[in-house]
């Protein structure tokens with residue numbers, strides 16, 4: 001492919017890795033388009049993907065122009081790309097990606113579907129670089145839908161990106177390095193951190209971070225879990241419990257930052273059909289990639305700090321010019337993280353202390369028990385004649401649990417967030433409850449569009465001359 | 481050697497319902513699927529029961545299905561979301577209105593309870609229809625259900641009776657000996673049975689070919705999507721402007737439509753089912769039909785592959801040789817037909833005969849079909865049906 005310079009390169013996600021490769025590719029003479037969904041419209045923010053903003057969207061976000069300005073200034077990567085001549089599309093969702101393959105041969109040049117407040121277009125590319133960053137891991141607990149509860153990525157965005165953080169006294173769930181980073185930023189903006197909650201007995205981010213938090217005067221509640229966020233119209237307190245003795249206490253706070261972990265955005269490669277692998281370290285399915293970020297699909301790259309260290313842009317650039325897909329034989333990379341075990345310990349603690357009646361799927365209001373018991377949604381006013389188990393297979397032949405079955409029967413993950421908030425906890429609950437490894441649980445399918453998209457924006461007239469017959473085909477007259 | 485009375489190849493709605501009926505009749509039944517239960521066409525369908533009014537050949541079977549649908553929740557013990565709230569065909573352009581009149585005439589040959597209705601009546605049945613609505617064709621009969629729930633209901637009801645579904649176990653070969661079917665070969669070895677029913681959807685033809693049996697089906701892929709949930713708007717199953725549409729009990733608008741792409745299936749291969757940018761065109765048509773849906777969202781799209789027969793009518797064919805082997809294709813409307821189709825398949829497998837009206841649905845009607853029919857009709861893989 002190397003003689004085809006300039007290549008048309010579409011980079012999805014103005015993450016650090018995305019901006020770095022966009023700059024590098026542009027400098028090498030390619031024609032680069034960089035797409036990022038931020039700043040999101042308030043409508044999109046209310047869908048809580050990829051970041052969990054929760055029910056309280058600060059009024060300051062209503063001024064879309066001011067927000068857009070703030071967001072651009074806050075991301076030096078986007079600014080640099082723009083200066084370098086990259087075609088930068090912010091506030092633009094890459095809702096799908098299409099290329100010819102088995103059973104779909106009419107796509108022509110590979111393309112990405114883009115949609116923004118102005119409408120939608122299909123953008124052709126030679127190389128697709130997926131660098132879509134991370135989403136919040138959102139555990140369930142009582143009161144999780146109260147205004148004032150948000151994920152750590154959303155919290156950092158409120159603080160530094162949108163600069164409209166409204167909390168005064170914030171409790172932080174988790175002692176991961178993400179949590180520590182959030183605490184630092186919050187304190188720098190004058191927010192009081194009333195405590196951190198940790199189900200284990202050690203500070204997850206290590207002793208140095210523990211000492212730093214102590215020096216900042218942040219109390220840490222060890223061997224504890226969150227029972228509930230409390231408040232009538234917004235968070236006014238958090239109830240936490242001691243995991244060993246069960247003693248409960250209320251912590252006075254007006255906001256709750258869920259900083260247990262973040263997970264890579266994998267919906268585009270998964271929905272495109274990239275081959276995936278379960279990474280126990282990260283606690284997530286990831287596209288298989290080689291060191292240059294190549295996936296199993298031709299000229300599609302996936303860059304993530306979770307997989308290939310964000311891959312050296314120089315290496316990616318060379319691989320782009322070479323073209324192709326990753327080879328078949330690739331050693332599975334060493335787990336780069338111990339987040340998987342940490343997420344599990346949290347869900348274990350929340351499930352043990354909170355029980356089965358807690359709402360797991362916020363979009364469809366389904367409890368943990370109803371999920372695990374495959375109960376039909378309440379609006380069907382009926383049950384199952386006999387109890388059923390989600391475990392459908394013996395060990396050895398294939399996945400033992402298909403999360404799609406649970407999705408279909410209980411609707412967990414079928415709502416407007418498409419499982420972005422609950423699917424990982426749902427898998428962990430299945431794993432804990434039925435003693436099955438996460439790798440034997442086939443995750444629910446990802447589907448385009450990767451964000452809900454207004455029909456008015458995505459609607460497009462069909463090509464002139466296309467015959468659109470209802471159902472299959474006019475019956476053929478050949479049989480006499 | 482494991483031996484069963486009946487092996488059903490394919491855990492789609494047709495295979496599962498057949499297995500349940502045969503198990504209820506006392507047979508030892510094994511269902512094998514290359515993947516998971518109802519992962520193919522049966523979980524991707526829109527969920528309308530077609531009355532097949534334009535096809536005198538299979539309308540009787542559709543009428544039997546309609547009766548059985550009414551008691552399915554009760555029979556199975558699991559909710560299917562079946563609601564018999566009628567069907568409405570709507571025209572929003574003059575050309576569509578002309579087509580509708582022709583459809584009405586053909587339907588009248590089969591049914592007498594269909595009526596041409598004016599735009600106002602259409603909009604009273606389905607209030608959000610565009611003011612451009614010109615007229616419709618309506619029957620109180622028939623309805624729609626949730627394909628995923630229904631397929632799973634058959635699976636559970638079958639397992640409740642002690643039936644076994646083996647997932648991730650592809651059938652690589654159908655075994656026959658001395659003119660009789662003997663069983664199947666899987667990667668885990670042979671399994672034997674006196675009868676084998678092939679409910680393998682798109683894969684039936686390549687599975688039967690090594691026995692020298694020609695099974696004329698052409699697989700096709702096409703797109704579907706749902707919107708975010710909306711308040712209750714309408715209950716009838718709707719065909720309009722090149723789309724098949726229903727509103728689910730949860731409130732999502734669920735639809736399919738658009739050009740269909742012919743594809744090729746192997747014996748037991750995993751077939752990718754990518755959606756295409758055609759979903760944007762489907763969205764356009766949807767808001768032409770329902771202008772108020774402009775502000776709703778496309779939530780989730782997918783595509784599915786189904787098997788089409790040359791005359792687009794169901795095939796139920798018990799082979800003479802090898803005896804004990806039965807193959808079926810539901811020709812793109814197997815979801816609605818499964819309740820009665822399964823009675824026929826189970827009867828034929830266990831007793832060699834059935835009261836269900838399927839005698840006209842054998843392969844015998846294709847005697848004059850040219851060998852290269854797919855090529856001659858442009859139904860080859862890669863072509864659109866336009």
Ligand SMILES: Cc1cc2nc3c(=O)[nH]c(=O)nc-3n(C[C@H](O)[C@H](O)[C@H](O)COP(=O)(O)OP(=O)(O)OC[C@H]3O[C@@H](n4cnc5c(N)ncnc54)[C@H](O)[C@@H]3O)c2cc1C
Nearest residue numbers: 490492493494514522526527528651681784813814815816
């Ligand atoms: C988008 C869409 C909308 C539709 N809408 C409607 C509708 O509104 N109404 C309607 O009536 N119909 C509709 N249909 C058609 C309907 O879904 C199918 O006709 C029906 O599901 C067919 O059921 P089946 O069991 O024959 O096939 P499938 O559900 O495809 O099941 C076949 C099974 O066989 C398995 N299999 C295949 N080969 C092998 C092998 N060698 N070994 C083991 N297992 C094998 C497959 O894995 C699969 O699970 C729609 C279809 C689609 C795709």
